[in-house]
Each structure stands twice: as C-alpha cells, then as structure tokens.
Amino acid sequence: MGSRACACRAPLVLGCAGLLCAVLGAVMILLVPTIIEQQVFKNVRIDPNSLSFNMWKEIPVPFYMSIYFFDILNPEEILKGEKPAVQERGPYVYREFRHKTNITFNDNDTVSFREHRSFRFQPDRSRGSESDYIMMPNILVMGAAAMMEHKPMELKLLLTLAFSTMRQRAFMNRTVREIMWGYDDPLxxxxxxxxxxxxxxxxxxxxxxxxxxxxxxxxxxxxxxxxFSRIHLVDNWNGISKLNYWHSDQCNMINGTSGQMWAPFMTPESSLEFYSPEACRSMRLTFKETGVYEGIPIYRFVAPNTLFANGSVYPPNEGFCPCRESGIMNVSTCRFNAPLFLSHPHFYNADPVLAEAVTGLDPNPEEHSLFLDVHPVTGIPMNCSVKLQLSLFIKAIRGIGQTGKIAPVVLPMLWFGESGAMEGEPLQTFYKQLVLVPKVLQYAQYVLLGLGCFLLLIFAVYEILVQTPVGASSQLQSAAQPKQPASPCTPLLQDAPSRPLASPPV
Known part of the structure; x- marks a missing residue:
C-alpha cells in the first residue's frame, strides 16, 4: 500500500518541481537584466560605497611610459639646407604612478580631485640608459627664433649676440635625463x-x-x-568649463570624461570622448571591433582619421589652425608659443610629404596607432596604448645666424606611448563580480526554464499514458477477455433440483 502511495505522489512532486523551475526561470528572464543593470549602476558611480571607487581613487593598473627619441644624424648638413636624417632610439621606459588627492564631494553631484603623477626609470624594460646622449633641435633657440621672425632687425641681432655669448646653437647634444626632466640653461x-x-x-x-x-x-x-546620465563627464577643469587656446567655440569645448572611466552599457555606436590637458583639447575615439581580453569581452576604440586632420580636410578642426599639412596639430598656443606639433608617431595617418621630408621614418599602423580596450557593460578600460609624437617646425630666420640655411621642415623630436593593462588580483575581482556572476545568472535563468518545461512534459506524459482511471481499466479488461461457449447440459444442471443420489443396487 505504501509503495503504491509513493508512486502516486511522485508524478505530483515532479509536476510541482517543473512548474516551480519554469516560473522561476521566466521571472529571472524578466528581472535579471534589470538586477544586473542596477548592480552596474551602483558599482561604477563615484561613490565610496561602490565596487569601483578604490579602483578609481588608486588606479591598480601598472602604467608605463615608453619614450622614443629621434637622434639627428646630420645636424651640420641640416644647417646648410639639406634633408634631415634621424635614427629612432629607445625605448626609455618609465613606470608611471598615479593616485588622486584632494578628493572633495560637492553638493551638485560632482567630485573634485587632482591626480598626482610620478615617474621612475625602468632599466630592465629600456633599451639604453638615462645617461645616453641624444642630438636634437634646441627648442629654446629655434622657438625663440621663430617668435622673433617678424620683430625688428635690431631685436634679432640682439638675440643672435645673446645666443653667441651663451654658446647656444640650433642643435644640442644632451642626455635623456636632461631632455626629459630638465637642465639649467642661462638662456x-x-x-x-x-x-x-x-x-x-x-x-x-x-x-x-x-x-x-x-x-x-x-x-x-x-x-x-x-x-546617472552624466556619470564621469567633466564639469570643469581648473574652474573653467571652456578653453581659450583655440579659435572656435567647438574646439575650445571640454567634452567627455577625464580619460579614466566612461558611462556603462556601450554599443558599437558609442564613442570615447575625454579631455587631455597635455594635448590642450578634447579628443574622441571611435569603435573599431569587438574582442576578448583575459576572458572579458571588450570594445576596441581607435583614433579616427580626422583626429589631427587640418581644417581643409576636416572643417570642424579649422579652429585648431593655423595649420600645416594634414595629420599634425599646432599646439603652440598652449606650449609657450613654440612651433610645436602633435601627431601620431612617424607621422602615421598624416600627409605623406611629412614623412618623406625626413630620412629614417617608417609609419605603420601596427606600431604607431593608438587604441583603448573597454569593457562595454561597465565602461572600465581593460587595456590601452596611447601613442603621440612631438615635433618642432624649424627653418632659417633672417637676421638670426644660428638658424643658418635650414630648409622649412617639421622635425620629429620624440614620440611616447602610455600603456596599461589590468592584471593580477584586480583583474580577478573584476572578472568574478562584474563578468562571471552576471554570466552565471544569465545561464541559470534559461537552464531553470528548460528544466521546468522538461519536468512538466514528463508529468503530462505520465498522466496521459500511465494514470488511467481503474474502473475504465477493468471494463476494458473485461471487454477484452473472450467469452466461453455454453454447454447443452448447463441449463439442465442449473435448473435441476438438488436431491441425494440413489444407492447402487447390491
């Protein structure tokens, strides 16, 4: 009896379990995306209670800055008007340490901070030492000469005399340490x-x-x-919300973030905008492709062809002019009026005449393009490599003898790459809490729904084929049994009265 009752309860339990799993799976499909979204919102905002706050405050990613110098091979020939020849030297690698200070939360949903930076030379990662000598243009001499081009001749002659007295020349031979971190100069x-x-x-x-x-x-x-719609966007920098370096309101705008985190839930239509004080402008990177970094899905963003294009090629950049060839940006207005230009290394993605004017350059996308790999769900960078080149426009200035007969040329001085990749414990924590857990929840909802439907199907089949009513079964069995044919004697035997049998005769 007990085994029969258990057999009757088993399909009922199976059906209830299937219904529960199916309902739970359906509810998870409806609610899990919202739960994940709320958790991401909670953990990426700048809040001491958020998961990413310590990551934002003390960046756990080891950053390295690699410097490549263009060592001038023929300075005397350049002074005679010949084509410059350079040789790339480096990299000279520095570990970059960053941490935020003076963090102040304001009443208008903003936070103010300064990001302190320091650099430490890494001999084991470098190809050379800080004591290496590099021949490069004397920025002070050539910059001062360029600024005096349209001044009266008397001032030019005075400057020439001063250069001669202090033994200043158009080119200088100094160590990497001096070029990077400074040297005393009477000039x-x-x-x-x-x-x-x-x-x-x-x-x-x-x-x-x-x-x-x-x-x-x-x-x-x-x-x-x-x-949340304005998360990480810059409200102001040094108390200003608009620059005054450039010649158009659009170019003077401070757009995007500070370059460390972006808004979550990106799509391929998203772009990365950030303000760079070193470049004196806002920059915008565009989506290139999807990928995976250490098991984490990423979007790769790169610089568009128009980033350093001149105004004739890309009209919105007209405000950054006066411009020269396309592919280099004039930053003299924010760099003590010296004729300095910013570009991709080796004039990659620039007008070919720039690279052709200097012997020793070889622009190519594998080595000289920049990229940022960002986790699209959280907007947190996983891997980055930002590469930029600094060049000086030099030419002979009439009245200043130190410039000789230098033919006009944009001469590259150095290019640097800042790179960083999340690794170690921060990477594992990020993967577990912001990638693995949401992925498990997403898989679990479909597993529960599928399991529930499967159990309900088993229950339904059992009810139809096995649990048929007992009465109906008996009738079916009786109907199925064949009837025995009646004997001719049967009625006589049934109707005959019961009487004792006669004794046999003796």
Missing part, C-alpha cells in the same frame, strides 16, 4: 629677464619636467549618484 634666465612672459617657467627646462611629481590640474566630474 632661460636671459629670455625671462629680457622678454617677460615669453616663457611660462623659470629654472630648469625639460620636455616632461612639469609632469613629474605633479598633477594635470583640478578636475571636477559628475559622480552619477543623482544623475
């Missing part, structure tokens, strides 16, 4: 005293001197706590 004191305001610094002059042990200014960005 700096002379220019500062005779032409106040021409140079924005005093003391040592170096191309990266103002970046080491310093910050890029005071950023104020939206936290996304109250208004």
């Amino acid at each position: 700096v004191d002379f220019i500062s005293n005779r032409f106040p305001g021409m140079l924005p610094f005093k003391g040592k002059f170096g191309l990266f001197a103002e970046l080491n042990d310093s910050d890029s200014g005071l950023f104020t960005v939206f936290t996304g706590v109250k208004n």
Whole structure:
C-alpha cells in the first residue's frame, strides 16, 4: 500500500518541481537584466560605497611610459639646407604612478580631485640608459627664433649676440635625463629677464619636467549618484568649463570624461570622448571591433582619421589652425608659443610629404596607432596604448645666424606611448563580480526554464499514458477477455433440483 502511495505522489512532486523551475526561470528572464543593470549602476558611480571607487581613487593598473627619441644624424648638413636624417632610439621606459588627492564631494553631484603623477626609470624594460646622449633641435633657440621672425632687425641681432655669448646653437647634444626632466640653461634666465612672459617657467627646462611629481590640474566630474546620465563627464577643469587656446567655440569645448572611466552599457555606436590637458583639447575615439581580453569581452576604440586632420580636410578642426599639412596639430598656443606639433608617431595617418621630408621614418599602423580596450557593460578600460609624437617646425630666420640655411621642415623630436593593462588580483575581482556572476545568472535563468518545461512534459506524459482511471481499466479488461461457449447440459444442471443420489443396487 505504501509503495503504491509513493508512486502516486511522485508524478505530483515532479509536476510541482517543473512548474516551480519554469516560473522561476521566466521571472529571472524578466528581472535579471534589470538586477544586473542596477548592480552596474551602483558599482561604477563615484561613490565610496561602490565596487569601483578604490579602483578609481588608486588606479591598480601598472602604467608605463615608453619614450622614443629621434637622434639627428646630420645636424651640420641640416644647417646648410639639406634633408634631415634621424635614427629612432629607445625605448626609455618609465613606470608611471598615479593616485588622486584632494578628493572633495560637492553638493551638485560632482567630485573634485587632482591626480598626482610620478615617474621612475625602468632599466630592465629600456633599451639604453638615462645617461645616453641624444642630438636634437634646441627648442629654446629655434622657438625663440621663430617668435622673433617678424620683430625688428635690431631685436634679432640682439638675440643672435645673446645666443653667441651663451654658446647656444640650433642643435644640442644632451642626455635623456636632461631632455626629459630638465637642465639649467642661462638662456632661460636671459629670455625671462629680457622678454617677460615669453616663457611660462623659470629654472630648469625639460620636455616632461612639469609632469613629474605633479598633477594635470583640478578636475571636477559628475559622480552619477543623482544623475546617472552624466556619470564621469567633466564639469570643469581648473574652474573653467571652456578653453581659450583655440579659435572656435567647438574646439575650445571640454567634452567627455577625464580619460579614466566612461558611462556603462556601450554599443558599437558609442564613442570615447575625454579631455587631455597635455594635448590642450578634447579628443574622441571611435569603435573599431569587438574582442576578448583575459576572458572579458571588450570594445576596441581607435583614433579616427580626422583626429589631427587640418581644417581643409576636416572643417570642424579649422579652429585648431593655423595649420600645416594634414595629420599634425599646432599646439603652440598652449606650449609657450613654440612651433610645436602633435601627431601620431612617424607621422602615421598624416600627409605623406611629412614623412618623406625626413630620412629614417617608417609609419605603420601596427606600431604607431593608438587604441583603448573597454569593457562595454561597465565602461572600465581593460587595456590601452596611447601613442603621440612631438615635433618642432624649424627653418632659417633672417637676421638670426644660428638658424643658418635650414630648409622649412617639421622635425620629429620624440614620440611616447602610455600603456596599461589590468592584471593580477584586480583583474580577478573584476572578472568574478562584474563578468562571471552576471554570466552565471544569465545561464541559470534559461537552464531553470528548460528544466521546468522538461519536468512538466514528463508529468503530462505520465498522466496521459500511465494514470488511467481503474474502473475504465477493468471494463476494458473485461471487454477484452473472450467469452466461453455454453454447454447443452448447463441449463439442465442449473435448473435441476438438488436431491441425494440413489444407492447402487447390491
């Protein structure tokens, strides 16, 4: 009896379990996307309670800056008007340390901060030492000469005399350490005293001197706590919401983020916009392709062909002019008026005449293009490589003897690449909490729904084929049994009265 009752309850339990799994799976399909979205919103906003706050505050990604110098091989020939020849030297690699200071949360859903940066030379990753000598253009001499081009001849002759007295030439041979972090030069004191305001610094002059042990200014960005639609966007920089370097409102706009995180839930139609104080402008990268980084799905964003295009090729860039050939950007207005230009390394993606004017350049996309790999669900960068080149426009200036007969040319000085990739424990934590858990939930909802439907199907089949009513079964069995034919004697035997049998005769 007990085994029969258990057999009757088993299909009922099976059916209830199937119904429960199917309902739970259907509910998860409806609710899991919303739950994941809410968790992402909660964990990527700039909030001390969010998962990504410590990652935003103390960037766990090891950043490296690799410097490649263009060593000039024929300085004397250049002074005679010949074509420059250069040889790439490097990389000279520096570990870059970043952490945010003066973090202040404001009442208007913004947070203000400074990002302190310092650099440490990495001999094991470098090809050469900081004591290596590099021949390169003397930026102070050629920059001052360019600024004096349209000044009276008397001033030019005075500057020529000053250059001669201080033994300044058009080209200089200095160490990597001096070029990077600064050197004492009497010319700096002379220019500062005779032409106040021409140079924005005093003391040592170096191309990266103002970046080491310093910050890029005071950023104020939206936290996304109250208004998620503006998360990470820059509200102002150094108290201003608009630049004054350029000649159009569009070029002077401070757009995008500070370049560390972007809004989540990206699509291939999304773009990465960020403001770079070093480039004195906002930049916009565009989607190229999808990919996978250490098991994490990513979107790769690259620089469009129009990033450094001149105004004739791309009219919106007209505000960055005066322009030269397309593919280089004039940054003199934000770099002490020296004729400096920003571009991709080796003039990649620029007018070919620029690379052809200098011997020793070989632009190619594999080595000289930049990219950012971003996790599209959270907007957090996984891997990046930003590469830019700094060049100086040089030419002979009438009245300044140090410039000789230099033919006009945009001469590359160096290019640098900043790279960083998430790794180690931060990568594992990110993968588990923001990739693996959502993926498990997404798979679980379909598994539950499928399992529930399968169990319900088994229950239905069992009810139809096995659990047929008992009465109907007996009738079916009786109908199926063959009837025995009646014997001719049967009625006589049934109707005959019961009486004792007679004794046999003796």
